[in-house]
Amino acid sequence: MKKTGIIAAMMLSLIYHGYAQQMPLYSQYVMNNFLVNPAIAGTTDYIPIYLTARQMWLGINNAPQTVALSGHTPLLGQRMGLGGFIYTDRFGPIDRTGIMASYSYHINLGRIDSKLSFGLSLSGYQYRIDESKLILNETNDEAITGAVESAFAPDACFGALLYRHNYYVGLAANQLFEFNVGINEYNKNKMIRHYYLTGGYKFKLKMFYFGYAFDYTFGSIADYSYGSHEIMVGVHIGEGGIKGSTLF
Numbered sequence: 344m345k346k347t348g349i350i351a352a353m354m355l356s357l358i359y360h361g362y363a364q365q366m367p368l369y370s371q372y373v374m375n376n377f378l379v380n381p382a383i384a385g386t387t388d389y390i391p392i393y394l395t396a397r398q399m400w401l402g403i404n405n406a407p408q409t410v411a412l413s414g415h416t417p418l419l420g421q422r423m424g425l426g427g428f429i430y431t432d433r434f435g436p437i438d439r440t441g442i443m444a445s446y447s448y449h450i451n452l453g454r455i456d457s458k459l460s461f462g463l464s465l466s467g468y469q470y471r472i473d474e475s476k477l478i479l480n481e482t483n484d485e486a487i488t489g490a491v492e493s494a495f496a497p498d499a500c501f502g503a504l505l506y507r508h509n510y511y512v513g514l515a516a517n518q519l520f521e522f523n524v525g526i527n528e529y530n531k532n533k534m535i536r537h538y539y540l541t542g543g544y545k546f547k548l549k550m551f552y553f554g555y556a557f558d559y560t561f562g563s564i565a566d567y568s569y570g571s572h573e574i575m576v577g578v579h580i581g582e583g584g585i586k587g588s589t590l591f
Contacts (some may be wrong), residue, residue, distance in 0.1 A: 363445035377415055377426060379539045380502035380515035381445035381462030385424015389581045391415065403475070405435040415445065419545040424462070427434055441468025443500075457507040462515075464500040469493055470524045470532070496522045498534065509545045515537070 377383040392414040400406035414427025424447040431440040447462035471493040495560045502515030517537040524532045 362471055368375060375413060376409060376511075376513065376541055376543075377413055377445075379426065379502060379517065379540065380513045381426070381464040381500055382428035382447050382460040382502035382515070383424075384447040384462055385421055385447045385449060386447075386458075386460060386506060386511075387415075388417065388421065395573065397465035404425050407434040409433075421458075422448065423447065426462070438471040438473075440471075441466055445500075452505075453484040457505060460504045460506070462500075462504070463503045465496045466500070467495065468498070469495055481537070496520075496524050496534065498522060503538075511545065512542045514540050570576045 353375065356450060367386065371563045375391070377391075378395070379527075385512070393412070395409070395411045395413075397409040399408070409427055409430065411430035413428030416426055417424050424445075426445040427443055429440075429442045431438065433439075443464050443466035445462055445464035447460050449458050452459055464499075471491065473491050473498060475489045475491075497520065499519040500515060500517045502513060504513040506512070513547070515538070517539065518534045519536060520534070521536055522534050532551040
């Protein structure tokens with residue numbers, strides 16, 4: 344029997360200070376919240392595998408592009424979960440390619456017919472900058488050699504999730520290490536901790552596993568861009584095989 348349901352969701356991202364984009368941006372977190380919260384791993388009774396592609400700021404050269412492949416699975420009757428994803432994120436002269444592995448533990452809360460899960464992920468990524476693509480105000484800047492510089496950085500993410508079959512509320516902290524990525528003695532880029540607060544409720548409508556999102560940006564960038572596209576396709580392997588509380 345085909346499952347039904349559509350999720351009405353909200354997401355609040357809290358980032359301290361005014362730094363440029365460091366984390367990949369997604370519109371369809373509602374269908375794949377695992378990308379921002381490792382506690383999602385194992386919350387379903389199947390193995391969801393998603394491929395997400397996002398092109399931001401159409402009409403602007405070298406605008407951010409993101410591709411991510413993710414999946415997770417329940418273990419021991421949904422008492423635990425394992426997952427991971429690989430991604431590449433490109434923004435002008437900067438590339439970031441990484442891999443992440445996640446573990447989660449789920450606790451039954453019988454009094455409220457829900458579950459509480461905690462998740463931890465460890466990741467590593469390569470930070471790369473092509474200095475030949477930089478537009479300089481001063482051509483004699485000693486910090487800019489015109490070469491391709493790269494550095495490797497470890498990181499971690501922690502998340503918590505309260506959920507049952509028709510709702511969820513989650514909080515996650517990404518870039519816990521706040522690693523200082525130094526590609527040379529002049530150029531250093533500190534990773535800033537990101538917090539994600541998410542929530543959703545499922546209504547009884549038909550569910551699709553194909554997603555498309557179009558984002559229109561207000562503000563000064565709207566003079567140069569006519570929006571962002573994001574496409575996601577997914578398959579749920581073994582759906583319906585486990586009874587009990589399951590998310591989505």
